[in-house]
Amino acid sequence: MKIGLLFSGQGAQQVGMGADLYANVPEYQQVIDRASQVLGYDLAQLTAEDEQKLAQTQYVQPAILAMSTGIITALGDTLPKPIAGLGLSLGEYSALTAAGVMDYEQAVAIIKDRGAYMQAVGNANPGKMVAIMGDDQALIEGVLEKLQSQGKRVYAANYNTFAQLVIGGIAEDVDEAVTALTEAGIKRTVALPVSGAFHTPLLQEAADQLGERIADETFHEMTFPIYSNTTSDVFDIDQLHDVLTRQLMSPTYFAQALQKMLDAGVDTLIEVGPSSTLIKFAKKIAPKTVKRYAITDLESFNEVKALLTSEEGV
Structure with missing residues (x-):
């Protein structure tokens, strides 16, 4: 054992x-x-x-x-x-x-x-976190990198499983990321009940x-x-x-x-x-x-x- x-x-x-x-x-x-x-x-x-x-x-x-x-x-x-x-x-x-x-x-x-x-x-700095379900985490990272290059403050926060990656950041930027990820083919996202964008x-x-x-x-x-x-x-x-x-x-x-x-x-x-x-x-x-x-x-x-x-x- x-x-x-x-x-x-x-x-x-x-x-x-x-x-x-x-x-x-x-x-x-x-x-x-x-x-x-x-x-x-x-x-x-x-x-x-x-x-x-x-x-x-x-x-x-x-x-x-x-x-x-x-x-x-x-x-x-x-x-x-x-x-x-x-x-x-x-x-x-x-x-x-x-x-x-x-x-x-x-x-x-x-x-x-x-x-x-x-x-x-x-x-003092309210944030938002959303779990993104999908096994193509490189796709998720790519979308986030593109948004960051545009000055958006949204980041990968928790690699919980190889098919669940939590993102976090400024609320409006996280919402924009969710929209972009949905358009890229992500089918399920879950907003988390937290007060800050932890691990960002x-x-x-x-x-x-x-x-x-x-x-x-x-x-x-x-x-x-x-x-x-x-x-x-x-x-x-x-x-x-x-x-x-x-x-x-x-x-x-x-x-x-x-x-x-x-x-x-x-x-x-x-x-x-x-x-x-x-x-x-x-x-x-x-x-x-x-x-x-x-x-x-x-x-x-x-x-x-x-x-x-x-x-x-x-």
């Missing part, structure tokens, strides 16, 4: 996420309460009740980090050492924490500030702020490899500050990073967090022989834990 861990990113959140885990798994509850101490507010109460705040970047990012870390902590020794880990954007911090690169409280404090920077920049140059100011914020942070060697969205390769600790800073305004290459994990021998994928979005992406990338599980609540936690502890394994 060669496990690859996947860590949910922003957008996976929902009111009530983790509530049953918090009520029934003491190890999980302790992780959430430790986050509350760092954040200065009751995270369990916020995720259980406050839909308005949970929709805001500055609140949802610590919530997802804490939930993912809580699940990994609660699995404890029943989880074999993973072959590799991969998170989507925010999820990279959960992955790096699981691999011992960051202390948990350190990660919560950084994410608290990262979310605030992104929220503020998104409010519109987040330059937030990236600058994050760079200053983490400049003096000390990170540790990975206990297992974590793949970067920004480079699609395993993180180099010596370049971690730079890559995490660039991540905010650079495209994410989740599909390419996941493919490299699979090429490294991963045969079982387990996503931890509020949803199974990354497992759904993986279904489009990984062969059917790769087993896929998502731990999103108490029921799925117990099911996967039982599988991990069974004689047959996962």
Whole structure:
């Protein structure tokens, strides 16, 4: 059994996420309460009740980090050492924490500030993001390059699968790109419910702020490899500050990073967090022989834990 861990990113959140885990798994509850101490507010109460705040970047990012870390902590020794880990954007911090690169409280404090920077920049520079469905991603890139040459601010943002590329930028420029892509043969596009054009140059100011914020942070060697969205390769600790800073305004290459994990021998994928979005992406990338599980609540936690502890394994 060669496990690859996947860590949910922003957008996976929902009111009530983790509530049953918090009520029934003491190890999980302790992780959430430790986050509350760092954040200065009751995270369990916020995720259980406050839909308005949970929709805001500055609140949802610590919530997802804490939930993912809580699940990994609660699995404890029943989880074999993973072959590799991969998170989507925010999820990279959960992955790096699981691999011992960051202390948990350190990660919560950084994410608290990262979310605030992104929220503020998104409010000041509203953007739009749209998922473009189609396996000819070179065509999409070509249309964007043509528009950029005309001064339009629209960019490739998230390579989620080899047939889903999210674009982002100034709203009117994104709308123009969607029109051009439709005329070029793209048949399906989906606007995303976000406040900013994340992973595009519109987040330059937030990236600058994050760079200053983490400049003096000390990170540790990975206990297992974590793949970067920004480079699609395993993180180099010596370049971690730079890559995490660039991540905010650079495209994410989740599909390419996941493919490299699979090429490294991963045969079982387990996503931890509020949803199974990354497992759904993986279904489009990984062969059917790769087993896929998502731990999103108490029921799925117990099911996967039982599988991990069974004689047959996962």
